[in-house]
Amino acid sequence: MPSTARSRLWPPRGRAADAALAGGLFLVVGLGTLRSLIGAREEPWAVTAANWLLIAVACGALYFSSRRPVPAASAAALATAVYYVTSAYDGPLLLAVVVALFTVAAAGRLHAAVVIAALCLIGTALGTLQGNGDVNHVALFMLTGWFVAMITLGGLRHSHLVRARETEERAATQERLRIARELHDVVGHHLSLINVQSAAALRRLTKDPAAGAGQAAEALGAVKAASHEALRELRATLGVLRDAGEEAPTAPAPGLARIGELTGAARATGLAVTVHRTGGPGRLPVEADLAAYRIVQESLTNVARHARATRADIRLDGDGHRLTVSVTDDGRGPVTDPAGTGPTGSGVTGMRERARALGGDLTAGPAPGGGFAVHATLPLAPLAAQEEPRR
Known part of the structure; x- marks a missing residue:
């Protein structure tokens, strides 16, 4: 070798x-x-x-x-x-x-x-x-053939290099979008919780310093926990950019096994969250598990920031072939903040891109009985297997 x-x-x-x-x-x-x-x-x-x-x-x-x-x-x-x-x-x-x-x-x-x-x-x-x-004339004809052949081969070489460069650029763009999506989900979710909890603590201390001290301390504890989790997930996400030889992150990858952390953080903001599981999807593919986790995370982030809701329901239904993720709330419906990151902004766009990257789909809009609903369907088979023609 x-x-x-x-x-x-x-x-x-x-x-x-x-x-x-x-x-x-x-x-x-x-x-x-x-x-x-x-x-x-x-x-x-x-x-x-x-x-x-x-x-x-x-x-x-x-x-x-x-x-x-x-x-x-x-x-x-x-x-x-x-x-x-x-x-x-x-x-x-x-x-x-x-x-x-x-x-x-x-x-x-x-x-x-x-x-x-x-x-x-x-x-x-x-x-x-x-x-x-x-x-002579024959040699001149052969020389012409050599020149034409070399120019043709050179042109083909240039076309090949251009296609290869475009492929690399597309791959780099997709990787940048993936990293940007991860950063948006990680930072946006935890910073939203920090913002809600710190505002609640400040409001309680301002309104009644004596009576609200305990509640403010509880809210500040939630702020500390959210900031710690944000730093940990941020380090894990940026691990793909680490230099050669640098130690890889040892924290477990985000997935539905950690959905309790999301619901716990949301409940700390005063939101009543329930999780309903049906079906038996078994062990999920890594990509689908991460996408489902991020969709739930972003949905709860939007509920906490924009919906003014008191309750959120999460439904997970898997049949071995696909996983259905639904998040509904009883808030005031879709609102887009000036930064464009509300339910109709880049948050829903990122969730929809995640679902489509796996061959699935995602819809988001006002729920029939009020509030807002996010519904995603994620195929559990690898995308390459979905696209393979039947024989």
């Missing part, structure tokens, strides 16, 4: 890849042009030295192909043209132009690649018409 250090060095990337490309091409072209250095002389040594300099320029230009693809290809093409005009020894230097055209097209500069290829072909055709015996 290759080591980690070796895996990082191969294949080369960045400027190391550019240097490998230029050096490898110079080696191939040099081996194909060795006869200019050995055997009978067909040109003066000064001309041979100048032509080897042109080879170095044409191949060395590819070192800049990833950063300046068009100037690099232009320099390689110009050096190659001068070489074939002045050298008495034919060689494979045309490979530099072929590779350069691929890099230009792979960078998304198709028009520039076509222009450079056209100029090279026009120059070669003019030389053929002038009686150059090294390139």
Whole structure:
């Protein structure tokens, strides 16, 4: 098995890849042009030295192909043209132009690649018409095919890279939305409880300092507990952003097994909460368990902040295939606060996104007998299995 250090060095990337490309091409072209250095002389040594300099320029230009693809290809093409005009020894230097055209097209500069290829072909055709015996009409046709193939392959490479980059960006966007949704649910719920309890404590102390001290102390205790829970869940949520080597959070993941914590915190605000369970869903998938917990959490948050309710009913019904979550209250109905986070704001949007991400659905609106109702249906089968066609 290759080591980690070796895996990082191969294949080369960045400027190391550019240097490998230029050096490898110079080696191939040099081996194909060795006869200019050995055997009978067909040109003066000064001309041979100048032509080897042109080879170095044409191949060395590819070192800049990833950063300046068009100037690099232009320099390689110009050096190659001068070489074939002045050298008495034919060689494979045309490979530099072929590779350069691929890099230009792979960078998304198709028009520039076509222009450079056209100029090279026009120059070669003019030389053929002038009686150059090294390139005939068949060779010119084959050269055209090479140029077209390289430009096409470069264009396909560019399209592949663009699609891969778009896929990565979509994945990153979805991950950011997921983290933002988690933070909204965690922070919004507990801060709402803290706000309600601290306001109640302040009101009791202001109204009757002596008689309300005990009730205020109880409310402040609930504030302390809510803030502690908020910090713990916030650390767990941000654990996905921790650096390599940092210890993972050890707290249990939120789920319906911890619904008692939500109802207990809601009851501390004076809200009468009842939970009704029917059916036997068994062990829930992690995604559905977390989504159900967050839906109940956000619903109770909205009830505490906006509904002015005295009672909330939570119903959980599972049949092994789907889980139904309902939260109703006896408050005054939907209200949107100025920040847009009320029942018709981003809270319901986030809950609906959670349900749809699992292939389910969520509705929220005024209940028939008054108050507000949230109803969600969450499939318990993995989404991939839901989408698999039947055979």
